Amino acid sequence: MWRFPIIDSYVDRDDQESTANFNRVTFVYFSLNSDLPKFVGVVGTFDKLYRSIPLNEITFLGEPTGYYAISLAIPKGEVHTYKFIVDGQVILDPINPQQKILDNGQTWSQFFTHFSTEILSLQTWEAKLLERITDHILPFRTEEGQRFLDFYYNSLDRQSKDNQLLYAYRFDQSIGVVNFIDKLLSKEERHHLVDYKICLDIVDKLLRQRNPFLEPGLMSKEMYSELYDQLWSGNVPGWDYGRYNNPKYFLQLLRRHAFTGAFSHPKYGGNAGGAGWAYLAERYPFNWRQAIEVPLGTNPDYRG
Template identity: 50%
Template sequence: MAVAVRDPGSEYVLNHCTKHLSRSGPPPEPGDEAAATAFRARIAEAWRFPIVGFVREVRPDDAPPVNLVTFVYKTTPGDGRPVAVLGTFGTLYEPIPLTPVLFEGEDTGYRAVSVEVPVAELHLYKYLVDGRFVLDPINPQRKRLANGRTWSRFFTDGFLQPIILEPWELRILYRLIDQILPFRSGDAENFLRRYYFGLNRDQRKAEMPKAFRLDESVGEVNAIDKLLARDEAHRLADYRICLKQIDRALRQQNPFVEPYEMPAEDFIELYDKMANGVTIAGWDYGAYADPKFFLYLLRRHAVTTAFAHPRYAGNVGAAGWAYLEFRYADRNKKTLFDWRAALEKPLGTSPYYS
């Protein structure tokens, strides 16, 4: 599989490196995972690497959408060891060399390469440093295969498959979010269905599977899974512990029905107990002392994903924004939330934004 290599320029790479890696300290020796862990701990947002961005060049209208994925490896200025990357986004027998990133003609110590990768894909990769295969010391995402081998992982915009959460966790999460977002009233559900089916045929073909794969609203469950896989991986433990607690509490509350099939009243009752600090039967407070905090975390994630930019897996087809546009209008029925100027065609009206 041929991989298109692009050159966004040293400035593009340095803008990310100086912002996120400047305080990371000296790079670890290749293959030293303990040193890599300490190195990564000094990076505030290590999940931003590899950089998943946009291809700025004009592409044919019928070209499939892609992300510009930039792999960055940190060495020291003047380090002559060859660095390359290989992964499932290309052919595993053809490493792609990284080149020095320069500033005013001087070696910065960073090595980088940018490639086009189709959107909605997940890939595994490793670096080849001086003939030795190593994990990415910056990116914390890992995938352990059935053969026991571990690879670094990344995914592009709009990836639909669950990465972190298990099916039973996704089902309970979907039901919990019912009580947080405004999309479950009859009027709201009718609006969302009208909005999706109002798209043209090509738009429906692209957007409908994203919206309805994991839920019937705007893809927030899928987006939360992606948040926990990358941006907010430090909160995965909260979900792992609390979803088990919630499953157990619901079973004590109603032992005759599977939790994800329980009526809304059971979830509302549990939700109110969590919000008001009432003791919850079946909740292990030794494992997680503050159910209210998890509810706060869940609310933040639900609202963020439902109304964030559509590229982040939630707010599919900008349906969340369209709901706000419809919901908030002045006396003349002119919307108070004109989001379309912030999106490119066909969903938006901006000729510049992408």
């Protein structure tokens, strides 16, 4: 269910530049009733809210299937809310678990396009805490890693900087892993959001007990290094085992998500500017730019 609406690459063969700036977003509605609706539309912040866009009825061999769908070109790097209108009734998308409660108390369905940097799953303090912990998982905060990133980002051409680095996450600007994890917990790994919520809360309380004079996000690298080692051992003094009995499992989960984000396609929110690939290519030479689309890559056929 996390796959809907479907966020895919957009191709405009007459305008290659716009191709890189849009996603094709496909909304799908399925009617469970044998008495099929006469009209299904979608209304959302990606268009004028007073206007509903009709979905097309999907048939097979001329027979109705109960499915309705529409594909729209929507800019990358955005978050939108929407609802379906079914024969005049306004409803949430029944097959999309992403939802947002607006300031007026109304609940809307929600989706995000590639390169979005808006926090969706985590709170600000959780994202900051996560950024500090992932520092001890990934190689980019070492002196050597930081020198590489500084050199790599400074050597990018103007177009790459304009089109890719503006998507760098404001908490984890070096590589965007926190942004990747935040988006992952909104969709594919939504079932693990509870692990993050519980464990980050435990870590926050634990660090405040160890140093009541500083906010956890401002504490020393040594404190996080000690915490990391304790998490890996599974023996964490002060850990609330009644709420979560396996801190090592949480660290293993976080390591998997962090490494995936650092070296996945930048469209998923991590590996900002392809820095993770460039870091690997310096050690294990391969031409990653030939494999991906413009503007970051050079492949004329692949569209992301």
